[in-house]
Amino acid sequence: MSLAARLQAAASAHAGRPALSIGGETLSYAELFAAAERCAARLDAVPAGARVGLLAHRSLDAYVGVLALVLSGRPYVPINPKAPPERQSAIAAAAGCGGWLHDDETADSAQALAAGHGGVALAVDPRADGPRDFTAAAARHAYVMFTSGTTGTPKGVAVRVDNVTAYVDAFAQIAAITSDDRCTQFFDLSFDLSVHDMFVTWEAGACLFAPTEAELIDPVGFANRSGASVWFSVPSAPAMAQRMRRLGPGVLPGLRLALFCGEPLPSSLAKAVAAAAPNAEVWNLYGPTEATIAITAERLDPAAQGMPATVPLGAAYAGCAAVVVDDAGLPVPPGGEGELWLAGPQITDGYINNPAEQAAKFLATTIPGYPHNLWYRSGDLVRNDPIWGLVCQGRLDDQVKISGYRVELLEVEEALRRAAGTGEVAAVPWPLNEGGSAEGLVGFVCATSVDARAIAASCRELLPPYMVPKRVIAVEALPLNANGKIDRKALRQRYLERP
Amino acid sequence: MTLIDQIRDVFLTELGIPEEEFAPTLAYGAIPEWDSASHMVIVTALEERFGIMFESDELVELSTVARIEEALKAKGVEDGGAA
Known part of the structure; x- marks a missing residue:
């Protein structure tokens, strides 16, 4: 149907x-x-x-x-x-x-x-x-969802009707x-x-x-006034509530399910949610738009000892597969890490009018031990932990999450280039939370001085608010790493982490 | 610096908005930059700048610049400095 x-x-x-x-x-x-x-x-x-x-x-x-x-x-x-x-x-x-x-x-x-x-x-x-x-x-x-693109323009993902029904059926299990x-x-x-x-x-x-x-x-207040039994948000929402001192123990007694997706869920935050919602199961969902909403799920055990810094990604939905592979596209052994590849009935038709990106991310291939013949390369670096299963270790590319929104730093840098009138720019996620997600961005421009307000104003005409750099800093030169690429980590250490 | 000038300073710095968008009537959600995520950033910046702390019930009441100004005055913050 x-x-x-x-x-x-x-x-x-x-x-x-x-x-x-x-x-x-x-x-x-x-x-x-x-x-x-x-x-x-x-x-x-x-x-x-x-x-x-x-x-x-x-x-x-x-x-x-x-x-x-x-x-x-x-x-x-x-x-x-x-x-x-x-x-x-x-x-x-x-x-x-x-x-x-x-x-x-x-x-x-x-x-x-x-x-x-x-x-x-x-x-x-x-x-x-x-x-x-x-x-x-x-x-x-069913829909076409646009996400940040690496070439300076947003890219559209076309999601089939049967991808959505597969998701709904799998989630019901x-x-x-x-x-x-x-x-x-x-x-x-x-x-x-x-x-x-x-x-x-x-x-x-x-x-x-x-x-x-x-x-x-005030999402906590809203949930309570609504008599909500099911909560679904990015982890940033309870993190914000926690900073607003509105996530104390027992504040969400009516919840029976608390679902999180969109960015890594810090284990400490998940435990705070479990205490705030003592009658709720807490679940961490994971999945990119290209694999329809979410494709793995892990139920939090609040009593578990020694959990990684972020809640594991969990098991693939029924009929789907999530496998950590090495550079040769073969599953890594327990304890190894590599890129997470995804397959199953939720894998979408991919990008509209973007054959290069399509070819790079959607592979018609097989992985030994799995029946699927179309795999989506998530770009997520994941450890195949012998105890905890799939554990997120970051990204293999320049994509970051800001309050759960997917942001390609290259798209922000393209806007910075146009705004600053120079090619030598960098966008650096800052500050970072314990789950590795960023709360905002800082722009760097190679110049003797910059009109930060004018550059931000120009970026605002091109980018949604969460992608606009909150600060713009002029630097004499952009540090490069061993591969000749801009070393964003060095920029962060040099200009942002100073006391 | 008057109190409203200091609040303006926080908004322009934290939200990156141009000066003409700032007004006492500016309300949470009225501009894309002042959303639920940035609200906490503003509140934290105000707390640090003035050395005060808002109660959790107060935080959701700070929904316009004018209300923020009132709340700061109620905490004893005056023109030119901290509480």
């Missing part, structure tokens, strides 16, 4: 139950799906099967828009309204959308994208009346969600972990609680 058919079956089975709560308003399954079907009917103005850019954020329109596109068989392309116009336009150019769905606040952006890239702009208009007859089509892709559950929706729609929130929740007939932007300041 397709994702659309599965969601419609859940909607009829749970018609009178709450499906979505946002900004104090709660919609039943019947109401939510009626709104989505009316929007889908108006989408007949967009060619069947065409990708549709969705410019809506933390509004009822956003969720109705996603559902309308899934039901009508048009892959959705979430475009974060907070991203600067130039980045929205870069995503639009790469995505090739046939239409643009917007809410009340993003009409102008949608019109601008339609004018510049073709296609029609339509309002989601979740309260509009009208016919509910729409043409359902069997779509190959790890932790089944029931119709009594109340699930958080903290992730932006342009972050693929939001796909888990929506479809795992709605297939189960449970209710999704989406905080408004203002409510995000």
Whole structure:
């Protein structure tokens, strides 16, 4: 059964139950799906099967828009309204959308994208009346998610409908969600972990609680006010709550599941969460967008002694494989480390219009002992620990995580180059937390002096806020390592770690 | 330096926003740069600068520049210096 058919079956089975709560308003399954079907009917103005850019954020329109596109068989392309116009336009150019769905606040952006890239702009208009007859089509892709790219422009990952249903089915074997559950929706729609929130929740007939932007300041308070039973966030969210002194023991008594994904989960933080939510199972999920949301899971044992600094990645989902391989593509022995390769029904179709990157990351090959013949190279350096299993050791390339967002330093450096008017620049993650994730970036420019404000302002026009360097420092020369590459570690030690 | 000048200094430094975006009415979430992650960065910078500590319930109330100014004054912070 397709994702659309599965969601419609859940909607009829749970018609009178709450499906979505946002900004104090709660919609039943019947109401939510009626709104989505009316929007889908108006989408007949967009060619069947065409990708549709969705410019809506933390509004009822956003969720109705996603559902309308899934039901009508048009892959959705979430475009974060907070991203600067130039980045929205870069995503639009790469995505090739046939239409643009917007809410009340993003009409102008949608019109601008339609004018510049073709296609029609339509309002989601979740309260509009009208016919509910729409043409359902069997779509190959459910969504296209854009992540930071190494060449200075974001890259789009096309995720199939059957990748998503494989994910939902595999996750149900790890932790089944029931119709009594109340699930958080903290992730932006342009972050693929939001796909888990929506479809795992709605297939189960449970209710999704989406905080408004203002409510995000205090996720613990929001979860408690919502009576949430399932929490899903990046580790940065409880880390922030901890720094705000809002993650004390027992503060989240209503949770039965606390799920984390998107960046390494520090073991000390996971234990603090377990104490804050004494009735909850704490799970660390791992997986890149290219392998659909998450592909391995580890349940925390809060009593475990000697755990590594970050919670292990755990076992691959049913039907999937996660294998640490050496440079020859062969599994490393216990105790060895290497790149983590992933396979199974969640491996996506990969990048749109990017054959070089596709060829480098998606390999049609086999690994002895595994039945899979398509492997995705994650770029994650992982230890095959004899006791703890897969343990994250960092990255093999220049990708970093900032508050869970995936950031290619090369993309930031490209923006810095344009802003500073010199080729000699570097972006350095700083400060780092104990899990190895960064809270921000510092830009280095090879110059006698820099106008840091002007450079930051210029970067803001190209990059989403979390990618903009918080400081820009002028240096006489950029240190190089033995391979002749910019030595970011040396920059960090020389300029940032001084007392 | 007046108190609002010092708060401005923290916002411009920590968020990297241009001066014209700063105003007493500036609210959490109104600009992309002031989000849940950067909120704590601002709070920490204010605590260090003025040598004070906010209670956990106060932290979520600091949702506009004007409220931050009020909260700092309530803690005895005045123009020109620490509490």
